[in-house]
Amino acid sequence: MLSSQEAEQARRFIFQKDRNRYVAAHGALRLILGWYAGEPPEKLSFDREANGKPFLQRPAGGNLRYNLSHSGEYVLVAVGGKRRVGVDVESVRTHIDCLKLSRRFFTPAENAWLEARAPENLAEGFFRLWVLKEAFLKALGAGLSVPLSGIDIVIHPDDSVELKHARDRLAGSRWQTVEMKPAAGYPAALVVERGAGTLKAWRLNGWEASEMVWTQTL
Ligand SMILES: CC(C)(COP(=O)(O)OP(=O)(O)OC[C@H]1O[C@@H](n2cnc3c(N)ncnc32)[C@H](O)[C@@H]1OP(=O)(O)O)[C@@H](O)C(=O)NCCC(=O)NCCS
DSSP, X not given: OOOHHHHHHHHHOSSHHHHHHHHHHHXXXXXXXXXXXXXXXXXXXXXXXXXXXXXXXXXXXXXOEEEEEEETTEEEEEEEETSOEEEEEOOOOTTSOHHHHHHHHSOHHHXXXXXXXXXXXXXXXXXXXXXXXXXXXXXXXXXXXXXXXXXXXXXXXXXXXXXXXXXXXXXXXXXXXXXXXXXXXXXXXXXXXXXXXXXXXXXXETTTEEEEEEEEEO
């Protein structure tokens, strides 16, 4: 199913497990987008926005925005119809120095929220912020052109999440977030352009079967 460019990209990985994951991720992506577009997966073609965000080329992708993330054994794909989407999934790694990393990557407000966590909840809080921040960056498609300090993830006392963007005062009303746990130890976040609709979460079991695991009204 993969294009010659994707096959070439897969060949560049040094480790077999990374190559396998790339092939599985991009094969699954083609299957999923092919279902929505009503096109054979191998016929789809992709391009990149100026800051690197991949998109499905027209005509198949006329109204099909998507984003992909992988971590460990998992791949998460969001399909947003007309709406821009960003997703991030991470495996929680408890051996890392969360506070050292957060002081490097996170904003003062994010650090203040994290530092108020009990030590046993630090790693969970760190990855929660991480996936939200990354999903927002990926929804914007900004790559590394937006500094990490330019966006703020505000987690309110009632646990609701607000997105702030230094260059867009209306970001909080433009975008909404959905936090997910697709598997134990794998927090994930979706950031999608705000609007009414239903979010449906599917698990792809092998190449043939898929099951809907939950739905949520947006
Ligand atoms: C490349 C980047 C988009 C995400 O990388 P990542 O978190 O390592 O990896 P993920 O698996 O979540 O996402 C990679 C996928 O995002 C997609 N992607 C690539 N560039 C993108 C962009 N500019 N915008 C949105 N999606 C992008 C691609 O589909 C890519 O998968 P592929 O290489 O198999 O095609 C980029 O945002 C980045 O390098 N971020 C690091 C920023 C950072 O330092 N964050 C730390 C704290 S938040």
